Amino acid sequence: xxxxxxxxxxxxxYDVPYYPGPADVYIREPLNYHLYTMTxxxxxxxxTDSHFVPPSSELRQVLHMRSEIVHSGPPPGLxxxxxxxxxxxxxxxxxxxxxxxxxxxxxxxxxxxINSTDGVPYALRRIExxxxxxxxxxxxxxxWSRIRHPNIISIIxxxxxxxxxxSSLVVAYAYHPGAKTLYDMHFKTHTTTFNxxxxxxxxxxxxxxxxxxxxxxxxSAIRRVHEAGMAVRMIDISKIIVTGKNRLRIGSCGIFDxxxxxxxxxxHMQQLEDLTLFGRLLMALCCLNPSAYAGGHxxxxxxxxxxxYSADVKNAAIFLISKNNPHRNxxxxxxxxxxxxxxxxxxxxxxxxxxxxxxxGELENARLVRLLCKFGFINxxxxxxxDPRWSETGDRYLIKLFRDYVFHQMDEHGNPVTxxxxxxxxxxxxxxxxxEKVMLVARDEQSCLVVSYREIKSCVxxxxxxLSRSSGGKYR
Numbered sequence: 001x002x003x004x005x006x007x008x009x010x011x012x013x014y015d016v017p018y019y020p021g022p023a024d025v026y027i028r029e030p031l032n033y034h035l036y037t038m039t040x041x042x043x044x045x046x047x048t049d050s051h052f053v054p055p056s057s058e059l060r061q062v063l064h065m066r067s068e069i070v071h072s073g074p075p076p077g078l079x080x081x082x083x084x085x086x087x088x089x090x091x092x093x094x095x096x097x098x099x100x101x102x103x104x105x106x107x108x109x110x111x112x113x114i115n116s117t118d119g120v121p122y123a124l125r126r127i128e129x130x131x132x133x134x135x136x137x138x139x140x141x142x143x144w145s146r147i148r149h150p151n152i153i154s155i156i157x158x159x160x161x162x163x164x165x166x167s168s169l170v171v172a173y174a175y176h177p178g179a180k181t182l183y184d185m186h187f188k189t190h191t192t193t194f195n196x197x198x199x200x201x202x203x204x205x206x207x208x209x210x211x212x213x214x215x216x217x218x219x220s221a222i223r224r225v226h227e228a229g230m231a232v233r234m235i236d237i238s239k240i241i242v243t244g245k246n247r248l249r250i251g252s253c254g255i256f257d258x259x260x261x262x263x264x265x266x267x268h269m270q271q272l273e274d275l276t277l278f279g280r281l282l283m284a285l286c287c288l289n290p291s292a293y294a295g296g297h298x299x300x301x302x303x304x305x306x307x308x309y310s311a312d313v314k315n316a317a318i319f320l321i322s323k324n325n326p327h328r329n330x331x332x333x334x335x336x337x338x339x340x341x342x343x344x345x346x347x348x349x350x351x352x353x354x355x356x357x358x359x360x361g362e363l364e365n366a367r368l369v370r371l372l373c374k375f376g377f378i379n380x381x382x383x384x385x386x387d388p389r390w391s392e393t394g395d396r397y398l399i400k401l402f403r404d405y406v407f408h409q410m411d412e413h414g415n416p417v418t419x420x421x422x423x424x425x426x427x428x429x430x431x432x433x434x435x436e437k438v439m440l441v442a443r444d445e446q447s448c449l450v451v452s453y454r455e456i457k458s459c460v461x462x463x464x465x466x467l468s469r470s471s472g473g474k475y476r
Contacts, residue, residue, distance in 0.1 A: 050354040051213065051347035054245050059358060062178070062244075069177040070121055080111070081163040084170070087113035087124060103252070104259060106130060112175055121177075122156060125252055127169040132160050133262065140230075140257035141171070147228060151221035153241070153251040158258065171255055176243040182281075183237040187288060203288050208309050210246055211285060215316065215337065216344045217248045218281070222274055223330045225253075231270035233257070235277040237284060275328055279320030286313065293321070312340070368427050374464045379403050385470065395459035401440035401449065402430075402456050433457045 054062060074080065074091040082088060093110040102108070111124045141158040148154060156172040189200050206214075218235065225232050233256045234240075240250050257265075283292040283301050286309060292301040305314045316337060322328065334341065378399055384390040392400065406426045409417040429436060433454040441448045 050245075050351045051209070052245055052247060052351035053354045053358075056358060066177040070175075083116075084113065084124070084163050085159050085161055086116050087122065087172070088116055089114045090124070093123065103127065103255065106259065121175045123153075123173045123175040123251075125171050125173065125255065126164065127171075127255065127259070128164070129166050130160070130169040130259070131167050132169070137258050137261035140261070141254050143228070143230060144254035144257070147224065147253075149221055149224045151217045151249055152224065152253060153249045155254050158254075169255075169258065171252075171258075173251065176241065176249065179241040179243045179249075181238050182240045182242065182248075182285070183290075185242050186285065187237060187290060205288065205308060206285055208313065211309065211313065212337075212340045213246050213344060213347070214248055214285065215282065216341055218250065218278060219330060219333060219337070221250050222278065223334065226271050226274070226330050229267060230257075231267060232274050233270060235274060235281055237281060237290060240281075271330075272323075272328065275320050275330065275333070276323065279317050282313075282317045282320060286317070312337070367431050368424070371427055371431055371460075374460055375399070375403060377467055378460070378463045384467065396463050398440070398449065398451065398456060398459050399463060401442065402438075404443065405438065405440050429453045430457055430460070 053059060072091070074089065078092065080090040080092075084090065091112045093112055107128045109126050109128070111126065112121055113124050114121050138158055141155060144155045145157070153176070154174040156174065158169065158171045161168050161170055186203050186206060189202060218240070222232055222235075232250060232253060234250055234252050239252045240248055243249050280293040283305065284290050286292070286305045287297075287301045289297065289301070291297055292304075302314065302317075305317060316333070319325065319328065319333060319336060378396060379391060381391040382388065387393075390396060406423055409419075409422075411417055426438075430453050435452050435454055437450055437452045438456075439448055439450050
């Protein structure tokens with residue numbers, strides 16, 4: 001296997017899970033995204049605008065930013081536990097202090113943490129001052145862990161701990177770096193700098209196409225949960241997160257089922273309450289007001305929805321909040337919005353085509369990296385089998401000449417040639433074992449060899465296999 005430093009190791013040699021202690025604090029320099037290879041110009045793509053995928057110029061930056069977020073460390077002085085039931089390197093993901101929102105009557109905090117077993121980051125939601133009275137209260141977590149849906153954040157496990165100097169409930173979820181809640185995305189006032197002064201930027205109304213996408217994704221998640229005989233109970237602007245362009249996921253599921261385990265549960269009434277909460281959320285999104293449903297705001301909110309959006313949006317909101325409707329269920333709701341679901345499916349298929357086009361540009365990377373790793377093992381090796389000239393003799397000498405041909409060419413003025421197109425072309429031909437021949441010239445220009453890429457590939461494989469056999473290892 002390959003570790004985070006690119007080194008090969010045998011994971012069977014380590015019996016005890018290991019993770020590094022608190023790292024030194026360094027100032028992280030931002031990545032220079034403009035220095036990376038340019039993406040394919042949009043004119044060469046059949047579909048350049050996707051509802052779910054950002055343009056190529058932004059997609060690369062988004063992915064690099066997510067990677068940087070995952071590997072960022074916690075700020076010093078937080079006093080967090082170094083280890084928590086197999087998780088380490090805790091990083092808070094929510095603001096602390098009086099601004100944090102309650103989860104029912106409990107205070108909660110979300111952390112990012114690395115699992116010591118698989119090395120994967122997870123999101124841990126901690127419920128403070130919770131005392132587990134019955135082990136059976138964790139039964140709903142097992143049921144939730146079996147639900148896999150693209151609009152629900154997957155539950156991994158739950159446990160109690162005293163590592164925070166209290167009795168806390170911790171639920172582990174899949175982690176989506178760089179995600180924002182609906183509240184932060186559409187309701188929170190942001191600031192920007194203009195003429196060296198800070199100015200408040202008010203949230204802009206959500207476009208109807210984006211709004212319908214939100215509606216369909218949330219409804220799809222609700223339907224999956226209701227079909228499993230459970231209720232979501234977490235349809236709130238602070239618990240639904242935006243993980244990508246117009247991509248929603250409902251988070252913190254299953255927690256209320258644990259917290260209220262001792263309370264008699266009526267699943268049918270909870271499912272109806274899901275629809276009511278969904279309707280309130282829809283009105284809040286349309287009006288950009290969390291209290292759009294409350295009291296005297298209700299009628300004005302309906303008028304605002306009718307003014308800004310189509311009649312279908314208003315009808316959907318009324319259906320969800322109408323408690324006197326005997327046919328109010330999520331299946332009937334899909335019958336009302338079925339024409340909008342078709343447009344959502346079209347956009348999802350366009351996004352798939354777009355991502356396939358982006359993937360084609362990165363298809364050869366893994367193969368070329370493996371090839372370069374083999375070169376690194378073979379070329380300039382100081383000694384092998386007690387032969388200090390092993391890398392300079394036999395087939396290895398041919399590999400050395402090919403390395404010079406690919407990377408160490410000079411122009412007529414004696415300047416290095418740094419032509420990436422030449423490098424990629426040669427490596428691709430080598431990896432494919434092409435019959436095309438190439439002339440390799442020694443550094444002293446006293447000898448030359450004319451060989452095919454297939455012959456060079458055979459030399460590389462033979463030399464690397466010789467190294468692998470002697471070490472008793474296996475190339476992974």
